[in-house]
Amino acid sequence: MDPAELLAAYEQMAVIRRTEKAAHDLFLQGLVKGTTHLAAGHEAIAVGASAALRPDDYVFATYRGHHHAMARGATPEECLAELMSRATGLCKAKGGSMHLTKASTGMLGSYAIVGAHLPMAAGAAWSAKLRGTEQIAVAFFGDGATNIGAFHEALNLAAVWKLPVLFVCENNLYMEYTPIADVTAVPRPAADRAPAYGVPGEVVDGNDVVVVLEAVARLAGRARAGDGPALLEARTYRHFGHSRADPATYRPAEEVERWLKHDPLDLARGRLVELGVPEAVVAEADERAAALVRKAVESAKAGPGPDPREALADVWADGGAAWRT
Numbered sequence: 362m363d364p365a366e367l368l369a370a371y372e373q374m375a376v377i378r379r380t381e382k383a384a385h386d387l388f389l390q391g392l393v394k395g396t397t398h399l400a401a402g403h404e405a406i407a408v409g410a411s412a413a414l415r416p417d418d419y420v421f422a423t424y425r426g427h428h429h430a431m432a433r434g435a436t437p438e439e440c441l442a443e444l445m446s447r448a449t450g451l452c453k454a455k456g457g458s459m460h461l462t463k464a465s466t467g468m469l470g471s472y473a474i475v476g477a478h479l480p481m482a483a484g485a486a487w488s489a490k491l492r493g494t495e496q497i498a499v500a501f502f503g504d505g506a507t508n509i510g511a512f513h514e515a516l517n518l519a520a521v522w523k524l525p526v527l528f529v530c531e532n533n534l535y536m537e538y539t540p541i542a543d544v545t546a547v548p549r550p551a552a553d554r555a556p557a558y559g560v561p562g563e564v565v566d567g568n569d570v571v572v573v574l575e576a577v578a579r580l581a582g583r584a585r586a587g588d589g590p591a592l593l594e595a596r597t598y599r600h601f602g603h604s605r606a607d608p609a610t611y612r613p614a615e616e617v618e619r620w621l622k623h624d625p626l627d628l629a630r631g632r633l634v635e636l637g638v639p640e641a642v643v644a645e646a647d648e649r650a651a652a653l654v655r656k657a658v659e660s661a662k663a664g665p666g667p668d669p670r671e672a673l674a675d676v677w678a679d680g681g682a683a684w685r686t
Contacts, residue, residue: 362571364636368646370412370570371629374404375650377428378626380437383658384427384444384458388605392662393444397458398425401600405625406531407432409573410499413581419467419485419498421478424459426471429501434466437657447664454667455675476502476509479528483515486526497525497584505536507550516558516590523589527580530594531567537603538611555592567595568625571632598623
């Protein structure tokens with residue numbers, strides 16, 4: 362990344378971080394129903410990966426997917442309105458926090474069933490290969506999904522068919538409340554299993570947006586060239602608990618402190634300083650991010666509630682819901 366590109370990436374991460382904080386605050390105010398799974402701390406993975414992809418590539422995420430939705434073009438207002446069940450939400454209040462989707466930008470959904478979207482990403486990659494478009498599909502998933510059967514099925518089939526799909530594990534060390542290391546036979550839950558299927562597996566610092574971008578760009582190029590799937594294990598750490606109902610007291614205090622000092626925004630800010638970008642310019646980016654999210658919160662709050670008559674609209678791509686055989 363050149364200085365301008367890195368500054369843009371930093372500002373995008375700042376917007377995502379502030380949107381996540383807003384979601385947290387709105388939840389505590391009772392304006393977000395159900396629960397939320399915040400991705401604060403994971404921003405560099407979404408922003409770095411998206412910067413390396415084409416606009417028409419496909420992205421699949423987990424229920425912890427706010428950052429991916431925004432990295433692929435969803436606005437803070439669309440996301441916050443969706444969390445608050447407003448008609449102006451990304452999915453018109455039908456998806457909520459765990460199902461953010463924006464098909465027009467290639468964000469083909471966030472999925473609440475652990476590992477369920479990995480075979481779907483393989484299917485999207487198969488479609489792209491069949492059509493000869495040189496598009497790729499990227500499936501982001503947590504470390505816990507590596508112990509789910511769908512992970513192994515998807516990797517195996519992707520390797521057999523040499524599909525243009527990239528599997529990106531956001532390894533934040535915990536599968537919900539359980540340390541992944543306590544229940545997994547290999548130290549690198551994703552990368553160490555990839556070779557069993559003949560798939561290249563790499564581990565990178567998921568908190569460094571430049572490192573993520575470079576790795577995804579290289580592996581995406583490989584997939585577009587017809588060399589098949591690859592797996593990237595990006596080590597990161599969530600700043601909050603598994604969900605808003607989780608205080609995360611099971612995590613050692615020294616571990617939390619160590620990872621908070623390795624914050625994605627701090628790393629990017631340090632890189633900007635090294636590139637000679639004035640601190641005042643970085644501060645301006647922070648203020649733009651803050652202003653954007655403040656406006657998004659107020660606009661989302663003011664949005665109308667959903668129209669019950671729209672409940673069954675959009676079941677099918679043509680907007681309808683009529684039964685068909």
